[in-house]
Amino acid sequence: MHDPIPLVDVKAQYAPLLPSIREAIDAVLESGQFVFGPNVTAFEEEAARYLGVRETVGVGNGTDAIVLVLNALEIGPGAEVICPAFTFYATAEAIARAGATPVFADIDPLTMNLAPERVAERITRRTKAIMPVHLFGRPAPLAELADFGLPLIEDAAQAFGSPEIARAGVASTFSFYPTKNLFGLGDGGLVATDDPDLAERLRMLRFHGSKAKKIFEYVGTNSRLDEIQAAVLRIFLRELDAWTALRREAAERYRELGLGEACEAPVDEPGHVYHLFVSRSPQRDAIRVALADARIGSAEYYLPPLHLQPALSYLGYSEGDLPETERAARENFSVPLWAGITAEQQARVVETVRAAVGVPA
Ligand SMILES: Cc1ncc(COP(=O)(O)O)c(C=O)c1O
Structure with a gap:
């Protein structure tokens, strides 16, 4: 009888890195700083450089990353966002959580990504954004979708590492769930954007709508990438x-x-x-x-x-x-x-x- 073959073997991927992972976690333990510390800042910079964008903002998970982008862009009640129905539930759930309406367009059977001609049929006066998903790691047809002249928000949860993504739209969102191409040892997420104002709003929204701790300017949420995840993500990003x-x-x-x-x-x-x-x-x-x-x-x-x-x-x-x-x-x-x-x-x-x-x- 042969050994079983799992669908994914995440452990096999990180096993050779265990000494550096342990060292990085130890250093966080020594520092006593678990949120908003130097690893989050450094990871945000390193991820921005890797993705070729001006800014990234670490958040709690890939679902929150989408909700926060929509909140920051004030895409909510009354707005429609076109997305695929062949994607993980979180894509549409996040649109609904932001108060907007997910509008589903059909896919191209060859790529299983959004079909631009099907998107065209769904555009109305209320469409405020298109949310392509780079499904299974395959880049969605960004150039064709950008031609519609609507803001693109890329759900890039499954595609960190692709050189073809993250620069066509207003923002792209990532998940570091442990089976993703770039993963953490738990939940984590990221938004990438070239717009410093959007990044600034996202930094506030992920921490209760506040820049400093006493004045709260928006109703935000608590959704942060933590130091231990960031320390590990920095090691994995190099791999x-x-x-x-x-x-x-x-x-x-x-x-x-x-x-x-x-x-x-x-x-x-x-x-x-x-x-x-x-x-x-x-x-x-x-x-x-x-x-x-x-x-x-x-x-x-x-x-x-x-x-x-x-x-x-x-x-x-x-x-x-x-x-x-x-x-x-x-x-x-x-x-x-x-x-x-x-x-x-x-x-x-x-x-x-x-x-x-x-x-x-
Ligand atoms: C396409 C897609 N969007 C969003 C998410 C949500 O990410 P998270 O699980 O980190 O909230 C995932 C993965 O889980 C995903 O595959």
């Missing part, structure tokens, strides 16, 4: 390009091993950082059963898609409204991928998928 290269190599290897003869494997494109390796097949369920039987991790995403989620039923969508989204939700599945998955593990995955659909070895 990120090497991790991304390994992810891209692993993706290429899946293609070379012939996964694409058994299902519709993702096509490559510049800047795809393979947060997940998500393929499609009408035989998705049979493939996932075969993978589970072989003790290989797999997952499927966003079923039901967001326009059919109970919490968003007030928006009035029904089945059939977003055909490509609904088909992608029925057909997609991911196979194991992380920075460091071995060629042997990948060969077993491909063999299992091919056997499941009857493609000869």
